[in-house]
Amino acid sequence: MTDRAASEVLSFALVFGLVVASVAIVSVSGLGSLESARDAEQMNNAERAFDVLGDNMADIYERGAPSRATEVSLGESQLYTDENVSINVTVKDSAGNPTTVTRDIRPIVYDGDRERELVYEAGAVFRVERQGALVLQEPPFVVENDRVMIPVVAAQSSSVESTGGSTVLLRANNRGTDVVVSDSRGSVDSLYFNISSPRNELWRDYFVDDPDFDCGATPIETINGEEYLECEHSNPRVVHVVVYDIGVTIDR
Template structure:
């Protein structure tokens, strides 16, 4: 019986493996290359789509923030010049716009939470215009513009409080919810109106501290940390927030001999 032998041909002193069937086949190589390309494309697509969505979401919130800047400017004109009516348009872009929340301001002669009820000299409330999208909130409250992200918040536009020479002026943009919808959600443009109605009284009230008495301004809000930081850095105010206060920022009035609270009232509404 003859025995078959495989031959190797020497070319230039090197052995040719053309007849060696131990190599990886072309089909397996093609599968490996195709799998690598598929995984690469899938990874790039997944990361890219997530990045685009994050960027789109950030841009939507930035557009709302710019619209609230315009709202802040319009209501500042109402405070400064007494404009009777103002309107601002905001594109929702999937979020919720509401006027259901309120901020409360209390002028008292104590920074002790257990004594503030007996030490109250005056009290004012204002409706809050707030936009919410996920963990982000942009809110206008009583003359300040605040943005909250998660558990933290920052004041984008500060209230127009002023103090010097023993006198403190506290202007409060008091918004009262009118008729119509209290909140709107979804897409489209919403008009925010601020109207001077006949029953919306605006007035300035003066308070004089007794000899040696220190006055404090209490602010009950959904963003107390932003207000507390404002009082820390504002001239002639000092943050005196009690350690056990929940949802409250308290300011000591360093020029509190005479305090003028100027309340400007407007009826606010939401219209599609």
């Protein structure tokens, strides 16, 4: 009887231990799956918010809206305006006379989990991850054979701003428009687009896909310690370059 009772207790302990271990394994793996699903959904929501941000910005620089606000749900992520990037556009006429515009632009960055970012920069939206990066929304440039229009979407803020852990409003206000070049006579000989950005490679990918632009054999150059991308359109003829200054703030 004693041996039988001990055997039953041992069997119960083994079964109970197996059940507890199984529950623990399922709980841990299930929790990881839930966290991955939550993170993926959060990133998808952020992408939809940046789609709306792109449309709202377009309302300002394409349709002249005075202001727009975009709601972004952050959860455990952050939204911030990053260090300025520099854009330079130079247009030369048939006599070689240059017209140049340079703007410092604030990228708007959603910093998600696992080193995943969304970036709104000069009218383009990029997704950056450890495995690589891609262009989600191309900049609003129009390049058609001998006709080029470059809208420089110059998002600006007085300093780097950052917030996290809540739902925020990204406010954008129209600060004016500067028509730098408006030549419909076909007298433009060349156009150079130059940018210094942590996302130079993504800008290069965009321009390389356009046969009218030439970014050279070694498109990323280092000047005074900064990397620059320069791409040339050698026969644009009709050119319009317009700068849209847009003030941005992040409000809780």
